Amino acid sequence: MGGVRFPAALRQRAAGVRLLALDSDGTLTDRGMCWDDAGLETRRFDVRDGLAMQWAVRAGLPVVVVSGRLSRAAGHRFADLEIPDYQGAQDKVAVLERLCAEQRLESRQVAFLGDDLPDLPALRWCGLPLAVADAHRLVRAASLWCTPSPGGHGAAREAIEAVLEATGLWNKVLERYGGSP
Amino acid sequence: MGGVRFPAALRQRAAGVRLLALDSDGTLTDRGMCWDDAGLETRRFDVRDGLAMQWAVRAGLPVVVVSGRLSRAAGHRFADLEIPDYQGAQDKVAVLERLCAEQRLESRQVAFLGDDLPDLPALRWCGLPLAVADAHRLVRAASLWCTPSPGGHGAAREAIEAVLEATGLWNKVLERYGGSP
Amino acid sequence: MGGVRFPAALRQRAAGVRLLALDSDGTLTDRGMCWDDAGLETRRFDVRDGLAMQWAVRAGLPVVVVSGRLSRAAGHRFADLEIPDYQGAQDKVAVLERLCAEQRLESRQVAFLGDDLPDLPALRWCGLPLAVADAHRLVRAASLWCTPSPGGHGAAREAIEAVLEATGLWNKVLERYGGSP
Amino acid sequence: MGGVRFPAALRQRAAGVRLLALDSDGTLTDRGMCWDDAGLETRRFDVRDGLAMQWAVRAGLPVVVVSGRLSRAAGHRFADLEIPDYQGAQDKVAVLERLCAEQRLESRQVAFLGDDLPDLPALRWCGLPLAVADAHRLVRAASLWCTPSPGGHGAAREAIEAVLEATGLWNKVLERYGGSP
Numbered sequence: 001m002g003g004v005r006f007p008a009a010l011r012q013r014a015a016g017v018r019l020l021a022l023d024s025d026g027t028l029t030d031r032g033m034c035w036d037d038a039g040l041e042t043r044r045f046d047v048r049d050g051l052a053m054q055w056a057v058r059a060g061l062p063v064v065v066v067s068g069r070l071s072r073a074a075g076h077r078f079a080d081l082e083i084p085d086y087q088g089a090q091d092k093v094a095v096l097e098r099l100c101a102e103q104r105l106e107s108r109q110v111a112f113l114g115d116d117l118p119d120l121p122a123l124r125w126c127g128l129p130l131a132v133a134d135a136h137r138l139v140r141a142a143s144l145w146c147t148p149s150p151g152g153h154g155a156a157r158e159a160i161e162a163v164l165e166a167t168g169l170w171n172k173v174l175e176r177y178g179g180s181p
Numbered sequence: 182m183g184g185v186r187f188p189a190a191l192r193q194r195a196a197g198v199r200l201l202a203l204d205s206d207g208t209l210t211d212r213g214m215c216w217d218d219a220g221l222e223t224r225r226f227d228v229r230d231g232l233a234m235q236w237a238v239r240a241g242l243p244v245v246v247v248s249g250r251l252s253r254a255a256g257h258r259f260a261d262l263e264i265p266d267y268q269g270a271q272d273k274v275a276v277l278e279r280l281c282a283e284q285r286l287e288s289r290q291v292a293f294l295g296d297d298l299p300d301l302p303a304l305r306w307c308g309l310p311l312a313v314a315d316a317h318r319l320v321r322a323a324s325l326w327c328t329p330s331p332g333g334h335g336a337a338r339e340a341i342e343a344v345l346e347a348t349g350l351w352n353k354v355l356e357r358y359g360g361s362p
Numbered sequence: 363m364g365g366v367r368f369p370a371a372l373r374q375r376a377a378g379v380r381l382l383a384l385d386s387d388g389t390l391t392d393r394g395m396c397w398d399d400a401g402l403e404t405r406r407f408d409v410r411d412g413l414a415m416q417w418a419v420r421a422g423l424p425v426v427v428v429s430g431r432l433s434r435a436a437g438h439r440f441a442d443l444e445i446p447d448y449q450g451a452q453d454k455v456a457v458l459e460r461l462c463a464e465q466r467l468e469s470r471q472v473a474f475l476g477d478d479l480p481d482l483p484a485l486r487w488c489g490l491p492l493a494v495a496d497a498h499r500l501v502r503a504a505s506l507w508c509t510p511s512p513g514g515h516g517a518a519r520e521a522i523e524a525v526l527e528a529t530g531l532w533n534k535v536l537e538r539y540g541g542s543p
Numbered sequence: 544m545g546g547v548r549f550p551a552a553l554r555q556r557a558a559g560v561r562l563l564a565l566d567s568d569g570t571l572t573d574r575g576m577c578w579d580d581a582g583l584e585t586r587r588f589d590v591r592d593g594l595a596m597q598w599a600v601r602a603g604l605p606v607v608v609v610s611g612r613l614s615r616a617a618g619h620r621f622a623d624l625e626i627p628d629y630q631g632a633q634d635k636v637a638v639l640e641r642l643c644a645e646q647r648l649e650s651r652q653v654a655f656l657g658d659d660l661p662d663l664p665a666l667r668w669c670g671l672p673l674a675v676a677d678a679h680r681l682v683r684a685a686s687l688w689c690t691p692s693p694g695g696h697g698a699a700r701e702a703i704e705a706v707l708e709a710t711g712l713w714n715k716v717l718e719r720y721g722g723s724p
Contacts, residue, residue, distance in 0.1 A: 003681075034215075042580075043578055048574055116228075117232075120359055134182060137184040177661060212516070218433075305540065393696070395620070396585050398616050399583045497544075
């Protein structure tokens with residue numbers, strides 16, 4: 001893992017990204033939904049995804065989660081990362097349009113990473129539609145790039161590194177850890 | 182994942198399916214049963230399986246879970262999906278026969294997806310016996326089709342998409358997300 | 363999975379097995395030990411392993427768990443299966459010798475399935491030493507047979523099916539589900 | 544798994560190791576961070592990693608965990624193993640230098656096993672930088688050796704066995720289980 005870059009044909013488009021939106025279930029998780037006898041749900045996230053979300057924000061690239069389901073478990077994770085989450089979004093495009101209006105962005109400046117059919121409208125709407133490695137066939141078909149790793153196992157990390165690299169922010173992240181080797 | 186269809190020889194049979202019955206442990210889960218120190222059990226389900234179960238119901242194809250074990254954890258999941266579950270079914274065929282009588286269906290109109298030996302009688306009884314990719318050898322032998330994905334990792338999703346496609350209901354699902362590409 | 367048999371050279375030895383002893387962590391689990399913020403542990407077991415343990419007992423082949431660690435979580439699982447468990451066994455051979463004395467068995471009538479170095483003395487002592495697919499190299503070297511599946515993902519199920527088949531009890535299990543196809 | 548040794552060119556360097564430091568998330572875990580509805584976190588560890596950590600300590604090689612995040616769940620695991628953990632270490636090198644001063648060691652006598660960019664400074668500082676199989680590309684590049692197994696699935700076990708073997712302590716471990724075969 002690591003060192004993933006967009007192909008040359010995509011880099012210019014990716015360089016213009018000013019907002020990175022991520023689906024949650026199947027994108028930041030490996031699709032697993034755990035329930036216990038008491039009805040409590042658990043979600044599993046990837047530590048490297050979270051780290052990259054924080055890097056992006058500190059480097060100046062806002063990251064948001066836009067998810068169709070409401071999960072308190074996921075909410076705790078996003079609060080811990082201090083990443084804004086829009087859960088229970090029946091219309092993901094509406095959420096993204098509102099965010100764009102607030103931040104004076106256009107849809108072409110938004111990257112969206114998703115995995116399943118409910119992500120299709122947002123993928124068709126945004127400027128840089130991205131899919132996790134194990135996304136549904138129709139989601140991959142609607143995306144310009146697929147991460148090498150599946151959802152919940154580093155897909156978001158790879159997408160974020162690739163966007164940071166294309167936008168020229170990746171070296172800022174590396175400096176924090178002693179710079180490029 | 183996605184785009185899975187029945188082979189031509191099975192499509193006519195699948196087109197007649199009016200009830201889809203699913204085993205739980207090993208079919209909707211990856212066979213994992215988690216226990217904590219306090220004796221609480223946890224089950225892991227796949228978000229895409231659940232979404233497809235809801236699509237099927239909304240498109241007019243009833244889905245039920247028929248499981249040999251009683252699991253409160255699984256019960257919470259099925260309640261969340263609003264899918265009827267018949268847990269603790271020592272005789273799965275008896276449950277299915279009762280459902281058929283209530284819904285005026287014949288066994289040939291029922292598809293059953295399972296993974297292990299307790300599913301054999303239901304698979305032999307129903308019209309469209311299906312097995313998950315990692316089903317027991319004897320279960321695969323008793324089935325007409327195996328899903329590409331293993332239990333708990335999209336097997337039910339694939340079976341549901343294939344049945345919806347064969348029954349002509351798949352496009353109804355796609356319309357919800359902006360139609361076929 | 364399924365249909366696993368011992369090679370011809372092992373079948374006579376396996377036919378004499380009258381007690382099947384299983385390690386827990388790494389053999390009945392995939393080596394995972396989960397801890398939460400409150401200090402509660404969780405263990406993950408395989409539903410098919412548990413089913414086979416119950417089949418063996420009902421068919422007349424006693425099954426016991428002999429484990430070096432004490433885990434209340436695992437204890438709940440074994441209680442649910444009604445399988446005797448000897449946890450916290452610093453000397454697994456001593457436990458097995460006591461069981462043999464009680465049941466008037468000899469060590470050559472005992473099969474042991476393990477995965478790691480603490481299982482070595484029991485494997486060297488018993489008549490049918492078995493290792494899970496992902497056992498430590500020295501454990502595999504000390505065993506006469508390795509299961510195709512790794513620990514916690516069906517290894518115990520395969521070992522039990524193979525022993526039941528060699529002891530002539532497998533058909534008794536199949537009869538319960540409608541007999542051999 | 545098992546029987547992993549350092550290549551000849553590394554054995555002399557490894558023979559001088561007197562302190563083994565391990566990262567936690569992604570190294571002792573498979574990067575998974577689980578959250579439940581109540582905000583409780585869970586971490587998954589590998590039973591064989593923990594066993595090896597205890598072997599090393601008993602054989603005379605101190606083991607410590609140096610982690611950037613604070614996790615009470617992980618703390619319970621390390622307390623159970625009686626392994627000192629330095630969590631929430633924003634500067635891992637500072638922690639290691641303090642430990643070296645206390646134990647009158649030099650950085651060349653320290654091995655560090657890590658997986659992600661926050662481990663880079665410690666890897667560049669220590670005498671034996673090691674990476675898990677699924678480490679980030681830049682971490683692998685900064686390490687002299689990669690474990691065959693990924694983090695949380697035996698990577699630490701392999702690193703510890705290799706260090707114990709190079710330092711001549713491995714036979715001491717084997718004697719506990721009846722000696723070398």
